[in-house]
Amino acid sequence: MKKTMIVLALIAGTSLYGKTVDAYINQLAAEAKQQNSAFQGFSAQRGKDIYFSKxxxxxxxxxxxxxxxxxxxxxxxxxxxxxxxxxPLSPSVNPKRFTDVKKVKKWLRRNFKDVYKREGTAQEKGDVLLFMRSN
Ligand code: HEC
Structure with a gap:
């Protein structure tokens, strides 16, 4: 019985590990929808503009x-x-990227302030994450 519990806990642990950033993105989507009822989902194209605009x-x-x-x-x-x-930020060459939700949140907060002098909105963070993860 004890053994089964440990095995189950391990399985839950590993699947959680891979899903936390996805869960964070879902949370951002819910916030974005709350802030703007016309929100239709994140866009890598808008994310690209956020990434490149000076x-x-x-x-x-x-x-x-x-x-x-x-x-x-x-x-x-x-x-x-x-x-x-x-x-590199691209998960295709650096698989460690976007696996640690704490790290993602910390650097998005800090880096938005570096560039935009404010925190990103939920929609902006989701857009730029989608762009970065798919490049
Ligand atoms: C002044 C330099 C600088 C600028 C400008 C900058 N970053 Fe970063 N970024 C860093 C550094 C330093 C790290 C942490 C070191 C590392 O992860 O390699 C980092 C890490 C990150 C991470 C963590 C990724 C992960 O999961 O490992 C994300 C996400 C990120 N940046 C996004 C952005 C976005 C979006 C912008 C523009 C709004 C931006 N950065 C602008 C320097 C910068």
């Missing part, structure tokens, strides 16, 4: 997400403020 961000510098993560998500980038190397 804004006067941190330290008065004109930046976009691509400033640090580059135009090609399969390539490594560099933090333009600290010079630290950044591994």
């Amino acid at each position: 804004h006067i961000g941190k330290r008065g510098k004109e930046v976009s997400c691509a400033s640090c993560h580059t135009d090609n998500l399969r390539q490594g980038g560099e933090n333009i403020f600290t010079g630290k190397k950044i591994k």
Whole structure:
């Protein structure tokens, strides 16, 4: 009996691990719908605009997400403020990406502030996540 419980807990644990970012995206979709009843789902095209559009961000510098993560998500980038190397964002070359929901939330919050000087809305976060995950 005890053994079965442990096995069941392990199975639940592994499937949760892979699903947390998906669960987060579903949660963002619910929030987006609440904020805008016309919301029809996330769009990788809008996400692409969010990723590439330039804004006067941190330290008065004109930046976009691509400033640090580059135009090609399969390539490594560099933090333009600290010079630290950044591994590629694309899960196709870096399977660790978008597996840790805490990390995803933390960096979306921080990086939206770097570029947009505010937090992203639920819709913006979902759009840009969809774009990044599919590139
Ligand atoms: C000033 C440089 C900089 C800018 C601009 C920037 N990022 Fe980042 N980003 C980082 C760094 C540094 C990390 C953390 C190191 C790492 O994960 O390799 C990171 C990590 C992330 C992660 C975590 C991914 C994961 O699951 O591992 C996401 C998501 C992300 N950035 C999205 C964005 C988006 C969207 C934008 C534009 C709104 C953006 N970043 C702009 C530097 C930047």
